[in-house]
Amino acid sequence: MIKIKAKDVDVFYGKKQALFNISLDIEENQVTALIGPSGCGKSTFLRCLNRMNDVIDICSVKGKILINDFNINDKSCDVVRLREKIGMVFQKPNPFPKTLYENVSYGPTIHGMAQSKQEMDEIVETSLKKAALWKEVKDRLHEPGTGLSGGQQQRLCIARAISVRPEVILMDEPCSALDPIATAQIEELIDELKKEHTIIIVTHSMAQAARVSQHTGFFHLGQLIEHGSTDKIFKNPDNTKTQDYITGRFG
């Protein structure tokens, strides 16, 4: 099943074009990895999918992005609803300077998802459980989220993202600020999450892409050079640039 269909997407920062004619299909309930040297436009593409580029004044996006066959670049698209469906986890853990509980209940509060305190408690608990953080923090839900370790903070951000039951989760280098153990925990988590969510992850680690993803897209200088199943991209790429990048000859 195809969840997201990008068609001829161009992105400009002011006059400078950052993405050229990107067309990419993303499979439901699978993990798609976006790889490529830094500055090639991976984050930019990811931010197109939940219209986060709107926040940047000089950024303009052209082309169609269909999610459930609905073009999110259309004027009639309600960004608030869109972002409820498409969650995002950032490179650097960014918990709000509030308690753990308030961090997780933030989305459900905004979208009016809980009718009672009890319901909210349940949402918070299941989100934290799904993010594999519940055991570590269940006794300190009312302490500030900024007091956790880096890996815990990132899992808190994941809990925050899944609290509104998004269909898609976008992850922009979620492990680049973490140590190997925390990275392994997050990777395990991603594998678990793909049962219920479609996941798109940007990563600079080839090994990570190979471990967690089923599909991979390779970006270079704002172009999508090649995409396909992770197996194929890593074992037998069609394009020599992909080959060079995967074998570490440039990067």
Next chain:
Amino acid sequence: MNLILFTFIVLLGFTSYYFGRKKAYSIQSTKKRLTALPQFYGYYLAIWCAIPAFIIFSLWAIFEPTIVKLLILSDYSNQGYLDDELNLIYEKTKALSRGQFTGEITPFIKASAEKYLSLRSIAQSSKAVIVLSIIIASVAYAYKRISSNSRTREPVEKFLNAVLFTASLAAILTTVGIVFSLIFQTIDFFKVIPLFDFVFGTHWYPAKAFVRDSSEALDPTMYSDTFGAVPIFAGTFFIAFIAMCVAIPIGLMSGIYLAEYASYKVRQYAKPLIEILAGIPTVVYGFFAALTVGPFLKELGTSMGLEVSAESALAAGGVMGIMIIPFISSLSDDVITSVPQSLRDGSYAMGATKSETIKRVIFPAALPGIVGSILLGVSRAIGETMIVVMASGLAANLTLNPLESTSTITAQIVVILIGDQAFGDPKTQAAFALGMSLFLVTLCLNIVALRVVKKYREKYE
């Protein structure tokens, strides 16, 4: 004379810098590696010039007058003069030598004045000779000593450290000095006026103290019910309160607008424009309040059938609030802008709108800093003088009606200290007591404000 000498020393300093550097270059040209950059050799020599000069100048400044005075007065010793009379003679001598003496010139004084002048000129020329020779000697000594492996960088850095330390010490000592002068006068004041009367008395009427003839003995009972500070403390806080009612909402909202909503272009022009408000002298705000706002309020009030005094707390407080707007707006703009963008992104990505993000994430995160900026604003409101003096009157009414006139601590200090003042008079000392209370209040506010701001910083850095 001193100026010429000084110029000469400065020139010497530059010359020694030049020679120090030159020597360093010449050492370098022999392919030896220096322990520091050539400039350091120059600075090093210049310091060898500056320090002796400074020491000799200060010693001279301390001892010359005393020694000259001793020498002059030695002519008058053993003649049965009292100390006071000797001092007077010395003052006359000095005045005569400057040609400013108006009394009768006795031959003794004349002789002394001549001696004074000759002593001074001897002192001056010997100072010049000593300073120059010592400087030249010390620079020459240092010049001979520096070599490829002499340490010049460390002394230069140490010297800079000492200079900077002295500068900050001067600032601190001045503050301490001011506080001490306040403390002693305040203690004297409370010897006459009981602390209880000052803190809890409800009548502030220093004019009563003006009528005292200073030759009469001081009678504390005369001041009962004169220096009760309650009305002016109340007035101070009341006017500050009115000011903050104007400044907080407007300042905060414009700060939020500038930080979150204004486009880059608008911000570029609006921010300096708002900061112009902060640059207007308070006396201009004062006559704006007294001549424009006050009469306007009075007219408006009368047309509505209200009794409004031309000098009202409302006019003063309102204009003071306008004066404080830029502080609050600019500071809260800064704290809001310094909330990390990643928090905004996090909130937007959850589907929050701009106003929700501001209300739920940015404002709470910036709150400590905003509170800090408000407290700084309050301490400005409490310390503001000119607007109150001009627009709210000088009569210390105990009232909570914003349409009447009230007075503040600062305005009363002005009232007390304008015109003739006698030191040691309770009336004058009352100003010190008020100054002390004002200082304590603003000090507490500033400490709290800085604490809060610091705590906020720690959270994000």
